[in-house]
Amino acid sequence: MKIKRTLRGVAFIAGLMILLAVSSYLLVPRNNTAAAGMEATSANGILGEKENSIDILVLGDSESYFSISPLQLWKEKGYTAYVCGTAGQHLTYSNTMLHRAFQKQKPKIVILETLAIYRKMSLSNVGLAEIARYFPVFQYHNRWKSYDLKGFKNGVKYNWAEDYKGYFYSDQVTPAQNLEYMTPTEESAKIAKTNRYFIQKIKDFCDENGAELILLSTPSTQNWNYKSHNGIAILASELSCEYIDLNLMNDTVGINWSLDTRDSGDHLNYSGANKVTHYLAEYLSGRGILSDHRGDKNYAHWDECLEKLNAKAKGTSN
Numbered sequence: 001m002k003i004k005r006t007l008r009g010v011a012f013i014a015g016l017m018i019l020l021a022v023s024s025y026l027l028v029p030r031n032n033t034a035a036a037g038m039e040a041t042s043a044n045g046i047l048g049e050k051e052n053s054i055d056i057l058v059l060g061d062s063e064s065y066f067s068i069s070p071l072q073l074w075k076e077k078g079y080t081a082y083v084c085g086t087a088g089q090h091l092t093y094s095n096t097m098l099h100r101a102f103q104k105q106k107p108k109i110v111i112l113e114t115l116a117i118y119r120k121m122s123l124s125n126v127g128l129a130e131i132a133r134y135f136p137v138f139q140y141h142n143r144w145k146s147y148d149l150k151g152f153k154n155g156v157k158y159n160w161a162e163d164y165k166g167y168f169y170s171d172q173v174t175p176a177q178n179l180e181y182m183t184p185t186e187e188s189a190k191i192a193k194t195n196r197y198f199i200q201k202i203k204d205f206c207d208e209n210g211a212e213l214i215l216l217s218t219p220s221t222q223n224w225n226y227k228s229h230n231g232i233a234i235l236a237s238e239l240s241c242e243y244i245d246l247n248l249m250n251d252t253v254g255i256n257w258s259l260d261t262r263d264s265g266d267h268l269n270y271s272g273a274n275k276v277t278h279y280l281a282e283y284l285s286g287r288g289i290l291s292d293h294r295g296d297k298n299y300a301h302w303d304e305c306l307e308k309l310n311a312k313a314k315g316t317s318n
Helices: 002-027 041-048 062-067 070-077 091-101 114-118 123-134 137-146 149-154 193-208 226-239 270-287 297-317
Strands: 056-059 081-083 109-113 212-217 242-245
Touching: 041 081, 041 091, 056 062, 056 070, 056 091, 062 109, 062 270, 070 081, 070 270, 070 297, 091 114, 091 193, 109 114, 109 193, 114 193, 114 212, 114 226, 193 212, 193 226, 212 226, 226 242
Parallel strands: 056 081, 056 109, 109 212, 212 242
Antiparallel strands: none
16 A cells, blocks of 8 residues: 555656646747747847857846946957846846856856845745746746747747847936945855855856856945955855956946946946946956957857947937
8 A cells, every 4th residue: 555655656746747847848938039938038138149159158137237248348359248137136047047058158257246146035936946947837837828839839949139148238327426335344244045055056057067157246336335345255265266346446447436327326337338348358358268259250240239239329429
């Protein structure tokens, strides 16, 4: 009797796993567009990039996609980067985007904007996010309402690419007021155990796949302070990875809080992003591990995308 109950239990679990796998295959978006049901399309535009064409992967919340412009990195150094940042990104989704990106890409550098490391995560959200990574039905369960059988027949083809490579353009200017936000202190902001667990998973994955993880704090008078800096500095030491805090390098980066922020110091605008990206371009160039792809016909579309961004910047500045 005990053996029968055990066998029934195993059969039930096996049947449930098969049902979840089949449901996930049926409901996963067939393309990486909003029309196909894909979430966070700008970030997931990386799925439409040519295989093994991205040198630098950027993860994080809105600080990442307002601060780093991949097309400027292309213009200055010929490096290819993609920003997989999303609004209010938790480390669970950072981890998801990391794994998604590496399905088709082999970036040598992974940059994580550090504000996400302090964002609180509930255990229920963590559990659901981890399950959804293996069984997407938990993320796309509402797609049955608009399910298209024709799309299923066509298979999964992620071929949409975002012109700005995950960067969010903004020419708005609203000066910051809190200019003394980096007052020195020896206190450190605490990083939750769950967050430490996921940042370790991200670091381990990068190590296993031959990518260098760099922690980056982009300039923000509203979201950063010296306690936060100290907490990340300790974490970086424990992880044995590079940490760059641009909030302590204003003389080098040249951020002007009267001109370079779109919303009173919360996020950078186009001008501020250009300064941050220029610093990154020079920093990464000094590492000597990335190649200049300018002039390579296989990357010609990057020049086309750069022209579109330049045209937008020129048009809005007139």
